[in-house]
Each structure stands twice: as C-alpha cells, then as structure tokens.
Amino acid sequence: MPFISLGLLPALARAAAERGYSVPTPIQTQAVPAILAGRDVRGMAQTGSGKTAAYALPVLQALSSGAQESPRRVRALILVPTRELAAQVGESLRSLAQHLPRPPKIAVAFGGVSINPQMMALRGGADVMVATPGRLLDLIGHNALRLSSVAMLVLDEADRLLDLGFAEELARLVDLLPQPRQNLLFSATFPAAIETLADALLRDPVRIEIASEPATEPAISQRAIEVDDRRRTQLLARLIKDSGWTRVLVFVATKYAAEIVADKLRKAGIEAEPFHGVLSQGKRTQVLEDFKASRVKVVVATDLAARGLDVVQLPVVVNYDLPRSSVDYVHRIGRTGRAGQSGVALSFITADMDAHFALIERRQGLNVPRERVAGFEPMEARTPAAAPVPGADNGGVKGKRPSKKDKLRAATRRDE
Incomplete structure (x- = not known):
C-alpha cells in the first residue's frame, strides 16, 4: 500500500519515501487516516515502528491547508519528555515538510541551553512548536508565544509525560489550551497506572494497538x-x-x-x-x-x-x-x-x-x-x-x- 493511498499529499508521500518508508508501517496505516479525519488518537506500537511519522505526516497536511498568517500562530503543539527527542522530532518534521509548497515554520525548544536564541526564533511566530514542558512554560512566561490557537496537541512518549515527573507541568499547559482541539497520544507502552490520565485528555478516541507479530516485531x-x-x-x-x-x-x-x-x-x-x-x-x-x-x-x-x-x-x-x-x-x-x-x-x-x-x-x-x-x-x-x-x-x-x-x-x- 503506497502512502498516497492513505490520503496524504504527494509531497508528503514523496518525503516519507525519501526517509526510508517504502510502504506505511502498521501504526502509520491506521493512524494517518484517523488523524486526517480529525479524530483523537491513542496509538501504541513497539519502538522503531514509525510512530513519529504516523502523527507528523497528517499534522503537516492539516497545517498546509490553512492560510499562513503574519505573525504566525502556533496551531500544532508537540510535547516530548527529553531534549534529544525534541531535536529529533523537529528534524523529522522539517525533513517531511521539505517538498510542501508552503512548509510550516517549525520551532523547537528545550531546557539546558540559553532561552534567548529560542525566543529570537519565535519572532514572527511559528506554526508548529516542539518542546519539553518546562521550557515551554518558560517561553510562555516570557511572552514569547501563546497557545490560544493550538488546534492539535501531540504527546510523544505519552506515558512518560503523563507520569508524576511531568504531571504538574502538563496540567498547567493543558489549562492554557483551547477547546475543542485534536489530541494525539503516542507511545510504545501505556501502563495501567496512567490509563485514566490518558483518557481524560481524549475525546472519543480511535485506539490503535499494534501487537508485535513475527513480520513486524523488531x-x-x-x-x-x-x-x-x-x-x-x-x-x-x-x-x-x-x-x-x-x-x-x-x-x-x-x-x-x-x-x-x-x-x-x-x-x-x-x-x-x-x-x-x-x-x-x-x-x-x-x-x-x-x-x-x-x-x-x-x-x-x-x-x-x-x-x-x-x-x-x-x-x-x-x-x-x-x-x-x-x-x-x-x-x-x-x-x-x-x-x-x-x-x-x-x-x-x-x-x-x-x-x-x-x-x-x-x-x-x-x-x-x-x-x-x-x-x-x-x-x-x-x-x-x-x-x-x-x-x-x-x-x-x-x-x-x-x-x-x-x-x-x-x-x-x-x-x-
């Protein structure tokens, strides 16, 4: 099954192929159409199964259909637990968006480095914000961005973001987000202890659980x-x-x-x-x-x-x-x-x-x-x-x- 059959734009299907996805993985096959249809999604699949592209491709397509404003407003917020993952997701988004006629502006922010360059990068706004929760709250405190226009919220490594280490910061951010919005939660594991927290964020979600099979198991x-x-x-x-x-x-x-x-x-x-x-x-x-x-x-x-x-x-x-x-x-x-x-x-x-x-x-x-x-x-x-x-x-x-x-x-x- 080619990527174009999932309803993706040819530019995004081409970028996916260039990143080594000859055909969609199981998580991509189920998640992409659901996200394009505007549904909330809770996706669970083993590591290395292509979960980032499973949400990145439809998020980019959703953003490409809207008119770009000046200054740009953050319409998609992607939260991750670590600095390294933030940088990695940002790179994936830019690579997948490279053939779009009007690529969205993607901003990446995380702690451990000076906040000033990240604030400078947000001048003129951004369409997509990839961030760790703590640094995002810092940027909001400096009036570097607002979340009032966010239409899509993605939690990558959702179980980690929902546990006690991030729970307070995540709750503060969710309170700043508008309703209604589309919520996308992805991880390799969803322990029973965080099931209730995950469900509280989702609205009539499509639940995708890709079981390990001999053909797909690492x-x-x-x-x-x-x-x-x-x-x-x-x-x-x-x-x-x-x-x-x-x-x-x-x-x-x-x-x-x-x-x-x-x-x-x-x-x-x-x-x-x-x-x-x-x-x-x-x-x-x-x-x-x-x-x-x-x-x-x-x-x-x-x-x-x-x-x-x-x-x-x-x-x-x-x-x-x-x-x-x-x-x-x-x-x-x-x-x-x-x-x-x-x-x-x-x-x-x-x-x-x-x-x-x-x-x-x-x-x-x-x-x-x-x-x-x-x-x-x-x-x-x-x-x-x-x-x-x-x-x-x-x-x-x-x-x-x-x-x-x-x-x-x-x-x-x-x-x-």
Missing part, C-alpha cells in the same frame, strides 16, 4: 548473562572486544555509575563517553553526534537515553544495571533492532537482581535463558530475604535496610 535477540556485580565492567570490556561490537549503548542506574563505567572502559582502551542529565546540552549533543558517527564506540547512559533516541544501525544494548520496571526494559531494548535491522539486548544478572529480572520476564511474557561466560562465572550467593517482622508492613522499616538505589551505588563502589 529482530532483537535477548540475552542474560549471570555475573558478579564487581566484575561487570571487566566482562563488558571483554564482550565488546571479543564480539567486535562497533557501537554499544550501555544503561546504568545512576549518573555516578555512568561516569565510573565510562572511565573504566576508557582505561581498558575502549572509546566511551557518559550520557546523563547533569551534562551540559552541548556535551550531550556532542556525545550523540560522535556516537552516531562511530567516533565513540560506547555510550554509558542513564534512562535519559531510553526514550525516543534513534541511532541508526545500533547493534547492541546492554543493561549493565537492570531497569526499575518492565516498561523501562521495553524502551531500553527498543533502541536496537530499529527500522528492520537486527540487534542484541544483553542484561547482566547479578545475585541480587535475579528475582527482579524474573519479574520483568513474567510481565513481558519472556523466557530468557541464563548464560555464563568462562572466567566470569558468578561466585556470589543470592542475598536471602529478610524475615518478616511481626506487626510490620511488607516494606520493612524505612532507613533500616538499603534501598535498591543504595544497593546499586554500593555495587558501583565495589566495582571501582
């Missing part, structure tokens, strides 16, 4: 290697060298661990850089550019890199520390095996994390065989569960036993 080989926590960095360096991996994205639990593991890999002769929220935006951008250009072989990242980050032909993702939830596991491993490519998702299983990985397996319907690497066989025994205290709740006494983060920090120190 070709990701999932592996789990048992290893003592203090030897994980040594094993990681060995695997990188022996397997000939050209680029590896390594996930850790903390910013501190990202710095330590990257430093140890460099001392082992492997080009590695940390990637986390404390780094300046300039540094984060440079790390990603070097990684995509293969000037850096390994990026050691927190979950900042788990959402929306698109690195073409990324062959390997490593869970050095396991994610806190099965949802985060899905987003992490989805950085590989994108756009029809194959990939490997490898998790290190320490004695203390064995039960947690088993929980991830149950919730995701997985059964990943445990492996061992010669010379790195684990020696540590699993920590026995503490006996319940009569009259105490199941969480124990706060402050009397280490939290999961405490254990991860301790593991990192032992690995020094």
Whole structure:
C-alpha cells in the first residue's frame, strides 16, 4: 500500500519515501487516516515502528491547508519528555515538510541551553512548536508565544509525560489550551497506572494497538548473562572486544555509575563517553553526534537515553544495571533492532537482581535463558530475604535496610 493511498499529499508521500518508508508501517496505516479525519488518537506500537511519522505526516497536511498568517500562530503543539527527542522530532518534521509548497515554520525548544536564541526564533511566530514542558512554560512566561490557537496537541512518549515527573507541568499547559482541539497520544507502552490520565485528555478516541507479530516485531535477540556485580565492567570490556561490537549503548542506574563505567572502559582502551542529565546540552549533543558517527564506540547512559533516541544501525544494548520496571526494559531494548535491522539486548544478572529480572520476564511474557561466560562465572550467593517482622508492613522499616538505589551505588563502589 503506497502512502498516497492513505490520503496524504504527494509531497508528503514523496518525503516519507525519501526517509526510508517504502510502504506505511502498521501504526502509520491506521493512524494517518484517523488523524486526517480529525479524530483523537491513542496509538501504541513497539519502538522503531514509525510512530513519529504516523502523527507528523497528517499534522503537516492539516497545517498546509490553512492560510499562513503574519505573525504566525502556533496551531500544532508537540510535547516530548527529553531534549534529544525534541531535536529529533523537529528534524523529522522539517525533513517531511521539505517538498510542501508552503512548509510550516517549525520551532523547537528545550531546557539546558540559553532561552534567548529560542525566543529570537519565535519572532514572527511559528506554526508548529516542539518542546519539553518546562521550557515551554518558560517561553510562555516570557511572552514569547501563546497557545490560544493550538488546534492539535501531540504527546510523544505519552506515558512518560503523563507520569508524576511531568504531571504538574502538563496540567498547567493543558489549562492554557483551547477547546475543542485534536489530541494525539503516542507511545510504545501505556501502563495501567496512567490509563485514566490518558483518557481524560481524549475525546472519543480511535485506539490503535499494534501487537508485535513475527513480520513486524523488531529482530532483537535477548540475552542474560549471570555475573558478579564487581566484575561487570571487566566482562563488558571483554564482550565488546571479543564480539567486535562497533557501537554499544550501555544503561546504568545512576549518573555516578555512568561516569565510573565510562572511565573504566576508557582505561581498558575502549572509546566511551557518559550520557546523563547533569551534562551540559552541548556535551550531550556532542556525545550523540560522535556516537552516531562511530567516533565513540560506547555510550554509558542513564534512562535519559531510553526514550525516543534513534541511532541508526545500533547493534547492541546492554543493561549493565537492570531497569526499575518492565516498561523501562521495553524502551531500553527498543533502541536496537530499529527500522528492520537486527540487534542484541544483553542484561547482566547479578545475585541480587535475579528475582527482579524474573519479574520483568513474567510481565513481558519472556523466557530468557541464563548464560555464563568462562572466567566470569558468578561466585556470589543470592542475598536471602529478610524475615518478616511481626506487626510490620511488607516494606520493612524505612532507613533500616538499603534501598535498591543504595544497593546499586554500593555495587558501583565495589566495582571501582
């Protein structure tokens, strides 16, 4: 089925083909006509399935049909949780709009950099605003733009934007938006905990859930290697060298661990850089550019890199520390095996994390065989569960036993 059959303009169908979409993906096939018809949409599909184009193409078409005003007014607002995703979505929109007779003006804004250039870019207005919630509120506070003309609201990585980390900022922004409007929510996961919040934003939505099928499921080989926590960095360096991996994205639990593991890999002769929220935006951008250009072989990242980050032909993702939830596991491993490519998702299983990985397996319907690497066989025994205290709740006494983060920090120190 060609893109033109979805009701798209020839200019947009041509741009989609130039971006590598020979035919529409399942999420695009269902979402594009619904959005063009003016319906609210809640779209869920696996990572790497083309969700950005699924909303970007019809949004651009809707904007192309209206007369351009001076100054321009923001008619489409796209909210994202991270700076990197904001830049990535902005680039996708500009690429898809390049053949339109009157391309819309697309503005991108995120924190971590000076607000002044972003305010200057909004002089004369914009048709599309791609932003992180916090920086958008800053721009509104500086009277750099208004949201009174927004007709389309898109939440990319919607489950992340609806959780507690962004809930207050999102609520403030929604209060500034006009009614009625078209609402589009897209993500790879919609946990039950945020279902009510998602439904509150939507009006008689088209619900699209693309189940993973052999024909569409990313070709990701999932592996789990048992290893003592203090030897994980040594094993990681060995695997990188022996397997000939050209680029590896390594996930850790903390910013501190990202710095330590990257430093140890460099001392082992492997080009590695940390990637986390404390780094300046300039540094984060440079790390990603070097990684995509293969000037850096390994990026050691927190979950900042788990959402929306698109690195073409990324062959390997490593869970050095396991994610806190099965949802985060899905987003992490989805950085590989994108756009029809194959990939490997490898998790290190320490004695203390064995039960947690088993929980991830149950919730995701997985059964990943445990492996061992010669010379790195684990020696540590699993920590026995503490006996319940009569009259105490199941969480124990706060402050009397280490939290999961405490254990991860301790593991990192032992690995020094």
